Amino acid sequence: MSTSVEQSPDRAFSCVEGSPYRFSTDDFYRMVDLGILPKGNRASLWDGLVYEKPPKSTAHAAVGSALLMTFLRADLQGWFPSFDNSITIGPDRSPAPEIAVIRGVPRDYLERRPDAADAGLLVEMNDEIIKNDIARKRAAYASVGIPAYWALDLDRSAIDVYTDPIPSEGRYASVATFAPGESIPLILDGRTVARFSVAESLVLRQHSPGN
């Protein structure tokens, strides 16, 4: 007796027959706008499949807020931080990174979602993330030319900074790890517009032992 549905791991897609239906980003946004998918960006699209983010851990929520404040305080010179919002990075991929630094002003995006060409930096939290998955996701960001990708690792209290995407190879040519005590340059359009203290970004985590 087939128990393929029960046997598959929780995170995997499984279908009783045939193959999973793959939605386009257009389908995905229509479903969000029609209210079929919950608003609030807990859903994302990856390779045409809809995923739901689990609720954020306490530390994740706090660090995410601290991070957002860090970006809001900086003068991003023609860019703005978008917090936990969808971004189109392909015909069937629409992740919602923790922070996306987007060109222009929010008003520019009343009628359309930001896409890869609008993004200067994506920031994601690395807690609980399975390494293969994050590598694939990072590869996808590099392949569409997202200029920079920061992975915040709450367990290591460090930020991995990936820059110099090589789209044809789906990878970033440069990676550097920043620890508390160091500061990360925020480079947009080739200019360093701000420097962020890692300690400031991860301050809540450091002050919450055992969390």
Add this chain to the structure above:
Amino acid sequence: MSTVDPTLLETPGAVSRPDRPSVEPVSSPNDRPYRFTADDFYRMIDRDIFPDEARVGLWEGQVYEEMGKKQAHSLSWSKLNAALLPRVPPGWCLWAECSITISPDKAPLPDMVILRGVADDYDGRRPVAGDIGLVIELADSSLKIDTGAKLVAYARAGIAVYWVLNLKDNVVHVYADPVPAEGRYASTTTIGRDGSIPFVLDGVQVALIPASALLPGR
């Protein structure tokens, strides 16, 4: 620090195309598959999220697309339709490839169903388990699922009678007397090409159909 992660080599540089064959779905980090309800699914259909030609169903909250059919499947479907249609008694109607809601997160697309009443009774509403007298699946590559997970779900929903036309072994499996709490049918019969299949609706046998009238072969 190394800049080349081995897993990157598995990922093509170009962005994915929606039409690529689905093999191992790539998981999005940290996230779980989103589970749609049957209501969500029908809203997607009604709002034209799917192209008209898409043959989609919902299973455990996930939308799936049915595979293309083998020739034997189409042939058997044609015979089934021809054999069944004249034998459907008044008060029942035959629907092909119709979505049925069998639980809040399951809306499969069986090959054929016999529904209570007339077709117009379903104008504006979707058939649910209580409307269904008989569900028929044509199974070749889907045999394991049709006699496994699907059978369990149909029994749980209380679908009275379920036929699986087993095109692999050229037999018909007839399941009746569902035990919903246990997800099984109390009565299971396998009928070969030489046998006949009792066509039973609401516990009344309305016809006896030769299996050879349904299965491929003269």
